Amino acid sequence: MQIGELAKATATKVTTIRFYEGIGLLGRPARTTSGRRTYGASDTDRLNFIRNGRRLGFSIDEIRSLLALADQPDRDCGEATEIASRHLADVEERLRQLGALRDELAAMSAAGCSAKTMAECRVIQAIAGPTA
Known part of the structure; x- marks a missing residue:
């Protein structure tokens, strides 16, 4: 999906998605040959995690730590x-x-x-x- 579709699927502004990419909470997306960002289900899941964490009042640094832990499922x-x-x-x-x-x-x-x-x-x- 493209960034607008991800934004709609997660109720997140495009600028917020780009911000999260810029600070490393979301990985750099794959790009089409024309340079458009493309996202998959894992990006949707990760962005939902970030949004839920922010809704619960977790700081960016806390979310970064939680994501790092979540990326190690056997830990x-x-x-x-x-x-x-x-x-x-x-x-x-x-x-x-x-x-x-x-x-x-x-x-x-x-x-x-x-x-x-x-x-x-x-x-x-x-x-x-x-x-x-």
């Missing part, structure tokens, strides 16, 4: 589990930070603002933080 999966565990810890930390942010914003919103001017607005003052 122990312990390293993949370690990568997923580290990623889970990162996600849990971000959730903790978002929870704190939510609480802070809720407190600011609940306090409201009875000021008549922005110079006296408690919401703006809370965002600005303490003054020296």
